[in-house]
Amino acid sequence: MGERAPGYELPLLLFAAFRDAIDRAHADLAEHGHPDVRPMHGFVFQAIGTHGTTAVELAARLGVTKQAAGKTITALERQGYLERAADPRDARAKKVRLTARGIEVLELSERAFDAVQAQWAQAVGEQRLADLREDLRTLAPGELFRLDAPGWFGTGR
Amino acid sequence: MGERAPGYELPLLLFAAFRDAIDRAHADLAEHGHPDVRPMHGFVFQAIGTHGTTAVELAARLGVTKQAAGKTITALERQGYLERAADPRDARAKKVRLTARGIEVLELSERAFDAVQAQWAQAVGEQRLADLREDLRTLAPGELFRLDAPGWFGTGR
DNA sequence: CATGATAGACAACCAGATTTACTATATGGT
DNA sequence: ACCATATAGTAAATCTGGTTGTCTATCATG
Structure with missing residues (x-):
């Protein structure tokens, strides 16, 4: 019968981790000159990638409306992490690309996450961490980049 | 060296799961007559518990300001899940308690999470799931009930 | 060339948390 | 008993960030 853990513990643990x-x-990013990067920006940069995207494509990838994606892009553009350029193939579209500063954050955040992973591997062992990842791949469905969470969350009404 | 997974995958998997x-x-709760219960309410109910709490205590437990906790309480009170009663020990305080309807949701949500857990156990095996939980207990720090996530999240500025 | 679909931007609105400020009560020292 | 300080709760203003609705410009298809 395995454990007698209450069912709500596991989700909380997942979230806490x-x-x-x-x-x-x-915290690592802040120490390296980017204190204004918000929790999810790393994933936004990841979703944009080094090749760039359009706002609509980004919106689909993040699971938010194109307007919300547009706002995020505008904000990150103001902070110098992104730039918009006209798409030569399509006069409607604008390519969103990471600036040098954006790419720096992307790389820093990759390294930071690698460090966290290494720390975790040390805590539970390489094998157990690999198992954990494998199992989560089994359990976690579909698209990983879903950033509509702020709206999805929420306690009041 | 184990896996070559990019460091950002694991956090995304955790969140997706x-x-x-x-x-x-x-979805289960909605099917059982509570379609208006929001994603985090189950945890709020859990944090309140069957013995009740005060707003300040709840706020501390959820990791939000007492004002935010107060708003949540008011909302859930309007929906008939909670009730406030004067605390005989302290005229300033008001005890927040679950109504019968609230307790019903608490129990339903416990069962629903148990069902999810059972489903997961079937997917990866009892032992692997037990290991996963154990490892997460090692990795996830401190307080589990931190519901300030909506503010903590957020992509724009 | 006309019709419909798509990319993007703007405005209005909504949800939910924080900050600031206030009242009422409790507690502890003198 | 009294005063200073801390605490429980509430309220208003503000801020962030998402959605819906609407608009223009451009593409794609008949």
Whole structure:
């Protein structure tokens, strides 16, 4: 019969671990000259990638409306992490690309997450961490980049 | 050296699994007559417990300001899940307690999470799931009930 | 070339948390 | 008993960030 853990514990643990990873990574980013990068920006940069995207494509990838994606892009553009350029293939579209500063954050955040992972591997062992990842791949469905969470969350009404 | 997974994958997996559990549980709740219960309410109920709490205590437990906790309480009170009663020991305080309807949701959500857990156990095996939980207990720090996530999240500025 | 679909931007609105400020009550020292 | 300070709760203003609705410009298809 295995464990007698209450069912609600596991989701909370998943979230707490997630949160811990993000917090660690961003503490690291803050130390390296990017204190204004918000928790999810790393994933936004990841979703944009080094090749760039359009706002609509990004919105689909993040699971938010194109307007929300547009706002995020505008904000990150103002902070110098992104730039918009006209798409030569399509006069409607604008390519969103990471600036040098954006790429720096992307790389820093990759390294930060790697560090967290290494720390975790040390805590539970390489094999157990690999198992954990494998099992989560089994359990976690579909698209990984879903950033509509702020709205999905929420306690009041 | 084990896996060559990019460091950002694991956090995303953690969050995706968390989200999946919540969504499943709330689909279940909706089917059982509580379609208006929001994703995090189950945890709020859990944090209140069957013995009740005060707003300040709840706020501390959830990791939000007492004002935010107060708003949540008011909302859930309007929906008939909670009730406030004067605390005989302290005329300033008001005890927040679950109504019968609130307790029903608490129990339903416990069962729903148990069902998710059972489903997961079937997917990866009892032992692997037990290991996963144990490892997460090692990795996830401190307080589990931190519901300030909506503010903590967020992509724009 | 006309019709419908798509990319993007703007405005209005909504949800939910924080900050600031206030009242009422409790507690502890003198 | 009294005063200073801390605490429980509430309220208002603000901020962030998402959605819906609407608009223009451009593409793609008949």
